[in-house]
Amino acid sequence: MDVREKAAQHAASYVNIKPRTAFQMKSYLKGKGYEEDIIDDVIEQMKEYHYIDDYQFAEMYFAYGFEKGRGVSRIRRELAEKGVSSDTIDMVYEDLEEIPDEMEMAMAIAEPIINGIDMDELDYDARQKLKAKIGRRLMSRGFNSDVAYKVIGRLVK
Numbered sequence: 001m002d003v004r005e006k007a008a009q010h011a012a013s014y015v016n017i018k019p020r021t022a023f024q025m026k027s028y029l030k031g032k033g034y035e036e037d038i039i040d041d042v043i044e045q046m047k048e049y050h051y052i053d054d055y056q057f058a059e060m061y062f063a064y065g066f067e068k069g070r071g072v073s074r075i076r077r078e079l080a081e082k083g084v085s086s087d088t089i090d091m092v093y094e095d096l097e098e099i100p101d102e103m104e105m106a107m108a109i110a111e112p113i114i115n116g117i118d119m120d121e122l123d124y125d126a127r128q129k130l131k132a133k134i135g136r137r138l139m140s141r142g143f144n145s146d147v148a149y150k151v152i153g154r155l156v157k
Helices: 005-018 024-031 036-048 054-067 072-079 084-095 102-114 124-140 145-155
Strands: none
Touching: 005 024, 005 036, 024 036, 054 072, 072 084, 084 124, 102 124, 102 145, 124 145
């Protein structure tokens, strides 16, 4: 078995575990010690057979992220970290058939934080701490500050 076949086998095993981006595959094969030209050939072959497809990967990742209650900003950032180009991310986002309402998602995440808390009994400092807690939770989930402020405004009066 020559080096190219061995690299293709490693690539097939890697992508068989779960979907990967071209960037992830390149990093993996580099870590295995393969040369750049072999890596590029293997990745092109994987793309031809649709074993690697960054567009399809991004579509699945958006669906996964929405299912997990993540905001668009976080999903976009995570896709970029996985090596998906910003153009591909933009194209996929524009082509999505269903985009959950971010306000509804954010409200669903924030409401449990205030369950059982009587807003009338909170002093100014406690109210500020509660606002900060909601804001941190929403921002960590990838919701932009506009959405976070609107949710805080609705929930903490």
